[in-house]
Amino acid sequence: MASAGNFSARRRNFISLSILAALAAPLARANGFIPGTAPARDLARDPMRPTFHFLPKAGWINDPNGPIFHNGMYHLFYQYNAALKITGGMSWGHATSRDMVHWRHEALAMAPVPDSPDSFGVWTGSCLAVDKRVYAVYTGVAKSDVAHASVHGDQELHETQMISWSDDAGLDHWKRPARTIVADPPPGMKVTGFRDPSLWRQGGYFYMTVGSGEAHKGGCVLLYRSRDLATFEYQHRLVGADWNGAPADDGGDMWECPEFFPLGDGHVLIYSTEGRAHWLSGKLDTDTMVFHPAKQGVLDTGAFYAPKTQLDAQGERILWGWVQETRSSDAFEAAGWAGMISLPRRLRLDTDGRLRMDIPAVTKQLRAGSLAGKRSGEHAVFILPGSNGEVVCAGVKDAPFEVIVTAASEELLRIAFAPDEHEFSAASRRIPLSVGDEPSVHLFVDGSVIEAVIGKREGYTTRFYIKNAPDITVEVRGEGVRAQAWSVSATPT
Template identity: 30%
Template sequence: MKHLFFLLLLLQLLQANAQDNMPTYRPLFHFSTDSNWINDPNGLVYHNGQYHLFCQYNPFGDKWGHMSWAHAVSNDLFHWQQQPLAIPEFTNPDGSTTMIFSGCAVADSLNTSGFGTAAQPPLVAMYTAHIEKGGKVQSQQQQLAYSTDDGKTWTRYAGNPVLDIKSTEFRDPKIFWYTPGKQWILVLAKPDEYKVRFYSSPDLKQWTYLSDFGGIGDISEVWECPDITEVPVEGTAEKRWLLTLSAGHEVKGYRAMQYFTGVFNGKQFIADQAPYPLYVDFGKDYYAGITWNNIPAADGRVIMLGWANDWRYANDIPTKGFRGQYATPRVLQLRKKDNGQYRLLQWPVAELDKQVKQSHTLPGFTVTSGEHPLYESVIPALDISFDVTLPYATSAGIALQQDSAHTTIISYNNATGNLEIDRSNAGLHNFSTLYTGLDTLHAPGLEKASFRIVFDVCMLEVFVNNGEYVLTDLVFPLQPQTGVVAFANKGTAAFSNIVVKEINKTVHER
């Protein structure tokens, strides 16, 4: 019996040790909270020299629930300092519970709300108050909270709600200051009607209905998390309005963000003629992207941040100590095509280059029906750029290798005209039957293309032709990547302009 006891104890110790040695999959330079669950980014605002990030957060566990707003600040979009919980879930006098669903924050520099003073203008957050009682949704209404100490503490407005249409499907407000009309504009979703609704206000408290937009594009799933902003057109002084939203909640969860370009005249958004739907990201793991408010005019950038996950398996991804992360902050531009239509371009913010530990410029080479080592090193985080020309090869690309059996493959298939990410043999995949291996995007005519691949422990972002095509996928390697291999199938491909950047080991501040 004593021997059996010690044997069982040894097995428990071995199991505990094996569990401790399992990868945590925490990204090194992509944002994640110190613990627990996150989903949509909220309240992105630049204020007093800092980027503020709020997010959907469960203070009590690593799966969705008890939605509250977490808070972090950064000077450079990569070194984040997590702050105390900003706006927590609360219980109402009638016993119902209000969860703090997605929303936005603005710097009320003119103190239009009266929540601050001329000397100390407030930050004002609008969030969807999701009210439930006994497991039944009672209402989704819009409420305010404000801060006069740079977001350190928050006070819920005594006059809440500021907007309530007596609906259970009315959420995700985004506010911006419309200078021509000297007023605030609010856009938010009517999810089950495939619409977004516009309102105006002089003070963030009283809202007047303006218009609805919807019924075009992808209406196969609910619409949520809308965002609207003016975006510069590449190589010109022109700007165009960009309306984005997420569609695909829990069911499709794939190519879930779409966009429209057009004109906003102070009352309504009028979409350009285009072959909608147009998608923001063609990977499986990009959702709820919104842009920062109040970026200084001297900066001039439009910066978007998105949740890197898929609702179909988000509760089950095999991360340890946390669950949920955000993609690299991206600069947005529009490209005007020869036919007069506009297409979205996305590119990692320049601040990513400041996180580089070492940069290697490599000589070009050709590969004929085989492989060629591109870079060899234990690589938890890399930023790789290269051009590839493959007029005669069936397909070509690179593989991030752990060993001969475990790779993540990024390629262009010349025969089918498809960009592909194959994560079938990238690592763990049995945590969900909905986590599938092959991502494809039909993009004919890319026999010559530029690639930028950002890899960070479990995060993979692929930018093609200066961000005209973007794919974001999660991968869960069984061991660290040990090298990068270039390949060509059934023909010759030429690789050139190769730059490999190693990212610093950690840029989080916790």
């Protein structure tokens, strides 16, 4: 995942590095600080900086945290660091929206509290509304000793599950310092990590998952429960997998950012490991609280990690993810910004248990104007001005087609549908469709990111870094393919 030098290392390496200078960022930012309000230069003029994907005005962003619809407003919290050095002091940034596509920057929600269990970082977590109060559970990190270390690769870091809450309508003020709800991993378990809690209410209990794993044994998700949100008792592993032999630094024995939720006629678990975000679907035995997975897949093959979900105003399940940088730390430090949040994706579960995703209709508000393109027989070419636009393609089941994205004669992405196999390929990834699926591609280009949903089954997100915002060419080739394109603007109309 992310590391200080390059992005081939996994998120756990980023986590270890992120603590080494945790006190470098002033803790006073907790009081009224709005992320990136005083950048050293006008970052808006950076042609590689996205315009309609959410990111702070300056600085580092990674995992989305606790997205929630509350009092008629969407709230998105996220891992934030103004220093851009991938060095400690991780806090919860905050943004609000009425439509999930146009965002307003708010004051920092939570920052580390000195001499507390989160003194070295307020890490990833989730939110839950209970009556008029909203609770946030998250992982607090502090220095400890070898005997209590819980972060792989660092013998001085201890992770603690914590809870804070807000009683105001705008979720601007949170209980600080937060309360510790789970101080240590289960007894006898030597963990590779112990973080990223997610909370829900079921029957007479509150349940919480925590991402974890054991070296050379495998990653897992731990289940806790509570009646009062003050005392949590460990239950058992909700689900896990045997170690696949991957090196520890690749995260094969650690599952991060798990979230468990009902969807359709089943339940879904999402989690992140080995640089990818995965899903499992199946049935939950509500008597034993044991999850029985039946189907599995990948949420996104590319530069997409650590997703979280929420329910929107209509009760639909919406997915958000961290879109990572794939350039060097020197490059993004020079730019003054790093990372962004994906566009919203709607999740549904088919009757056979396979996950389906699409881009919700609310994103149509971003369309600034139709792009006619040039069409000749089975070939259509669209020019997206200034590395910015949206393209929707729909093919037919018995005919191949391709979508090729280029800039300045450089191929950025090729997506191909093979009807004989009834599957797509994107880069080296194969994306099989179900029997009734129609082949489709929905993609957005935004500054230096291409985000695509392919066949309504899987995402593919990739980064490109070309100066001066060149026009992007999108070619669509194939018999019977229907394609449309639009320019895109983040400014409300």
